[in-house]
Amino acid sequence: xxxxxxxxxxxxxxxxxxxxxxxxxxxxxxxxxxxxxxxxxxxxxxxxxxxxxxxxxxxxxxxxxxxxxxxxxxxxxxxxxxxxxxxxxxxxxxxxxxxxxxxxxxxxxxxxxxxxxxxxxxxxxxxxxxxxxxxxxxxxxxxxxxxxxxxxxxxxxxxxxxxxxxxxxxxxxxxxxxxxxxxxxxxxxxxxxxxxxxxxxxxxxxxxxxxxxxxxxxxxxxxxxxxxxxxxxxxxxxxxxxxxxxxxxxxxxxxxxxxxxxxxxxxxxxxxxxxxxxxxxxxxxxxxxxxxxxxxxxxxxxxxxxxxxxxxxxxxxxxxxxxxxxxxxxxxxxxxxxxxxxxxxxxxxxxxxxxxxxxxxxxxxxxxxxxxxxxxxxxxxxxxxxxxxxxxxxxxxxxxxxxxxxxxxxxxxxxxxxxxxxxxxxxxxxxxxxxxxxxxxxxxxxxxxxxxxxxxxxxxx
Numbered sequence: 001x002x003x004x005x006x007x008x009x010x011x012x013x014x015x016x017x018x019x020x021x022x023x024x025x026x027x028x029x030x031x032x033x034x035x036x037x038x039x040x041x042x043x044x045x046x047x048x049x050x051x052x053x054x055x056x057x058x059x060x061x062x063x064x065x066x067x068x069x070x071x072x073x074x075x076x077x078x079x080x081x082x083x084x085x086x087x088x089x090x091x092x093x094x095x096x097x098x099x100x101x102x103x104x105x106x107x108x109x110x111x112x113x114x115x116x117x118x119x120x121x122x123x124x125x126x127x128x129x130x131x132x133x134x135x136x137x138x139x140x141x142x143x144x145x146x147x148x149x150x151x152x153x154x155x156x157x158x159x160x161x162x163x164x165x166x167x168x169x170x171x172x173x174x175x176x177x178x179x180x181x182x183x184x185x186x187x188x189x190x191x192x193x194x195x196x197x198x199x200x201x202x203x204x205x206x207x208x209x210x211x212x213x214x215x216x217x218x219x220x221x222x223x224x225x226x227x228x229x230x231x232x233x234x235x236x237x238x239x240x241x242x243x244x245x246x247x248x249x250x251x252x253x254x255x256x257x258x259x260x261x262x263x264x265x266x267x268x269x270x271x272x273x274x275x276x277x278x279x280x281x282x283x284x285x286x287x288x289x290x291x292x293x294x295x296x297x298x299x300x301x302x303x304x305x306x307x308x309x310x311x312x313x314x315x316x317x318x319x320x321x322x323x324x325x326x327x328x329x330x331x332x333x334x335x336x337x338x339x340x341x342x343x344x345x346x347x348x349x350x351x352x353x354x355x356x357x358x359x360x361x362x363x364x365x366x367x368x369x370x371x372x373x374x375x376x377x378x379x380x381x382x383x384x385x386x387x388x389x390x391x392x393x394x395x396x397x398x399x400x401x402x403x404x405x406x407x408x409x410x411x412x413x414x415x416x417x418x419x420x421x422x423x424x425x426x427x428x429x430x431x432x433x434x435x436x437x438x439x440x441x442x443x444x445x446x447x448x449x450x451x452x453x454x455x456x457x458x459x460x461x
Contacts, residue, residue, distance in 0.1 A: 002040050043079060104125060144190070411424060414440070
């Protein structure tokens with residue numbers, strides 16, 4: 001059996017594509033190996049969103065090409081968003097590449113590997129969308145998985161290339177998503193993280209503007225599913241019905257991933273986003289009123305064309321007033337094919353980096369204060385495993401922390417059990433992490449609470 005090694009770069013949506021490709025390869029008799037030097041076929045699933053992601057993808061391709069020259073690899077396949085942007089250039093500039101496939105070709109991975117012609121392109125479906133029938137080989141920790149509820153995007157944000165790479169919005173049905181959630185639970189998954197380019201747009205292309213609310217409530221009736229987390233909520237599409245679904249569905253995490261991108265009205269208009277400091281503060285106030293103990297994450301871009309010191313100050317003032325739990329800050333990347341490309345890149349890189357640093361320093365103080373306020377609380381924590389830096393520490397996450405991006409709960413006492421949800425008493429709050437000990441009888445208490453909540457949900461109309 002041919003051994004295949006995979007490098008998956010970029011966002012969780014790309015990771016789902018990688019897992020679907022791995023599922024198809026396993027069905028076709030391929031063996032997946034984590035030892036890249038042993039792989040006879042190497043697949044690099046790339047990201048092409050911004051310059052930094054493109055550089056990382058090219059570096060990974062070159063690393064794989066070096067393995068092909070010196071190791072067991074005899075075929076190098078490049079997949080994903082970089083192929084959608086630069087298919088011809090990749091084939092011309094990197095003769096080490098033996099095959100390419102785009103974002104709508106993932107279910108043809110075995111066919112592409114088997115083709116003799118490096119320019120072979122399978123017959124593609126413009127409306128391709130994986131569903132519960134697609135095989136997947138999970139690569140995330142056992143108790144957590146991503147679940148892609150839609151593909152593509154109908155927005156036209158000035159800085160973003162995604163609609164050109166992924167196509168228009170295409171939503172899965174509620175029944176399809178629920179069916180896959182049940183399959184994941186059968187594999188031991190306790191937490192599903194719903195991802196798409198804009199989750200609040202879910203269902204609109206199917207004529208259901210309240211689709212996300214209906215989906216959250218439907219997932220609340222999936223037995224054994226402890227946590228449901230929604231990522232990538234567009235602020236202008238955040239409905240009261242969805243917020244009430246978060247509040248009223250026991251397994252829905254009180255967590256809001258709300259990429260605002262900026263807070264200055266003029267910059268937001270230039271970004272083709274809309275909104276302002278005042279409208280965003282009202283939105284956050286409404287969300288926090290409807291959803292108790294809501295944790296909020298947002299991302300911001302500094303250095304977009306036209307951002308002067310006054311506009312940056314407006315953004316910094318907003319971050320300090322909004323007091324968000326988690327913040328990511330990115331410097332503007334000028335991308336060919338985006339509406340903003342013609343604006344140039346007038347803000348110096350040094351200025352971008354200074355603004356990014358200042359924003360993160362302000363957020364660090366806020367996050368430390370918020371986490372210190374959690375000292376003494378008992379939180380339900382999904383225990384994930386031993387910490388990378390010390391065998392003496394077990395790490396996990398509470399409902400207010402998403403995987404990979406939001407820090408951890410560091411468990412330093414009690415009896416943590418990996419791939420379970422336990423009650424942890426928080427003793428110390430830091431800027432990014434919480435520290436605590438497992439409560440006596442914590443696992444049993446959490447399990448009983450979820451069983452009772454599910455029985456209540458099953459009786460609900």
